Amino acid sequence: MSGDSGRGPDSSRRDARGRQRGAARVDGRGGRTASAPSQRRREADAARTAAFDVLRAVRETDSYANLVLPPLLRERRINGRDAGFATELAYGALRLQGRYDAIIEQCAARPVTAIDAPVLDVLRLGAHQLLGMRVPAHAAVSETVGLARQQVGAGAAQFVNAVLRAVSKEPLEVWLERIGDAADPAGDAPFERLAVVESHPVWVVRALREALVAHGRPADEIDALLRADNDAPRVTLVARPGLATADEVVADLPESRAGRWAPTAVVLDSGDPASLAAVRRGAVGVQDEGSQLTALALAEVPVEGRDERWLDLCAGPGGKAALLGALAGVRGARLVANEVQPHRARLVERALAALPDGAVEEVRVGDGRVVGEQEPAAYDRVLVDAPCTGLGALRRRPEARWRRSPADLQGLGELQRALLGSALQAVRVGGVVAYVTCSPHLVETQLVVKDAVRAAGRHGLEVEVLDAREPVRRLAPGIDLADRVDVQLWPHVHGTDAMHLTLLRRVG
Incomplete structure (x- = not known):
């Protein structure tokens, strides 16, 4: 990498306003401090270094931040407030990179x-500290320049210093107005404005707005939904029936509280x-409350006759399988957990290891479509x-919004139809199937169900779509659900991931 990271001949000497670099530093209130370059931070602290390493892994190896960061923190013995800082810094910079990139460009x-x-990743981390976290401007700039100097060199650190000083000149509200105006100068491109201000790809903004309307909610909730996607979610635990209760967990953990909807949360x-x-x-276990509700709702639906053998067709990594298996153990039923990928099947085995004898019939590797x-x-x-695009879990998977594209929908849709069709064959007459996605996209929800039910009819199966609101309301009294027989949860309404649930009964 060159010393000035590809910038022009004067970039290592002057900032964005043309002043000599190193002479002064913005303190975040418009003032200046007289720290000389030699007095500034020359290396980064452990939390910021960890956040930088996560961003590099996400970019360079297509890693998932939620899989990279926890073991990295444990390996480096970063805990407590430092671990929380590193987590918010990495996840926030990834979620909001579209917004920050627009500001950085200006x-x-x-x-x-x-x-x-690598320089851009450092700038994103600095921008998030300045505009998305309660870090004093002087500390955010100084520490991030130290990170740049340590990771990408002195020339790049000077460029980072200049850009972040410019970022610190204005509060977030001013920057949002500026980048929104730049994206929509004529005032006739609201999706483009929303996309850059709320840091979502334009196609995702359009798809989520369409999903809101199709699932019975007002279109103007799109602003609140996008903002909720950008909020860091609380960690939600599941107390697995027969092994623990929510009340016991709350009693043991002073800094916890009962979930809002699921009795296990x-x-x-x-x-x-x-x-x-x-x-x-x-x-x-750790499991989103919406995810818990979908599994609990399947177990809540009454079935006539035997109720002995349950199947999780796509069980990896094991969260819903563990909850279903625990419920099966309490009721005297047994669970078969099927997963197509061997490494994910091993995760399922670990998730089910604590369940009582007899609750799990088998964890197996196989293609759910057959x-x-x-x-x-x-x-x-x-x-x-x-498997789905994960557009309903963007707050938990910060890099997902930048990895998915509309082209993913066709292949996923074919797989979803095949899996649901297989499930309708595998369930007995009178039995129940729950179709669940962590995406509200119409192509992955309503259209899949419609096509699968039609295809089942061509194969001689009779299928009834049940009112999924009934079991969900028994589990979560007072929950706000649209006037539809399927259930679509939303981050901005329910505080959960945007889980979709359709319940179907085979009647012939």
Whole structure:
């Protein structure tokens, strides 16, 4: 990498306003401090370095931040407030990179594509500290310049210093107005404005607005939904029936409270869930409350006759399978957990390890699309937690919004239809299937169900779509649900991921 990271001949000497660099530093209130370059931070603290390493892993190896960061923090013994800082810094910079890139472009007077990737990651981290966290401006600039100097060199650090000083000149509200105006100068491109201000790709903004309307909610909720996607969610625990209760977990954890909807849910206000004994022994897991509701709703639907054999068709990584397995153990039923990928099947095995003997019949590796052919009418309850774009879990998967594209929908849609069709074959007459996605996109929800029910009819199966609101309301009295038989949860309404649930009964 060159010393000035590809910038012009004067870039290592002057900032965006043309002043000599190193002479002064903005303190975040418009004032200046007289710290000389030699007095500034020359290396980064552990939390900021960890956040930088996460962004690099996400960019360079297509890693997932939620899989990279926790072991990295443990390996480097970063805990407590420092761990919380690193988590918010990394996740926030990833979620809001579209917004920050637009601001950085204005301050750097060049497109972000002209900035070396590691330098851009440093700038995103600095922008988030300045505009998205309660870090004093002088500390955010100084510490981030130290990170740049340590990771990408002195020339790049000078460029970072200049850009972040420019960012610190204005509060977030001013920057949002500026980048919104730049995206929509004529005032006739509201999706483009929303996309840059709320840091979502334009196609995602359009798809989410369409999903709101199609699932019975006002179109003007799109602003609140996008903002909710950008909020860091609380960690939610699940108390697995027969192993723990929510009341017991709350009693054991002073910094926790009962969930809002699911009777099994506990919200953890602070702390590392991996440090909890109940989590380590498998009695309690980490699981979004909306995810819990979908699994609980499947078990809540009454079935006539036997209720002995349940199937999780796409069980990895095991959260819903563990909850279903725990419920099965309490009721004297047994669960078969099927997962197509061997490494995810091993995760399922670990998630189910604490369940009582007899609750789990088998964890197996297999293609869920052929289970219906191989085992027709063999199960009383079937969960299809289908692979999807994950547009309903953007707040938990900060990089997902930048990785997905409309092209993903076709292949996923074909897979979702095949899996639901297989489940309808695998369930017995009178049994129930839950079709679940962590995406509200119409192509992954309503259209999949419609096509799968039609295809089942062509194969001689009779399928009834049940009113999923009934079991959900029994589990979560007072929950706000649209006037539809399927259930669509929303971050801005329910405080959960945007989980979709359709319940179907095979009647012939």
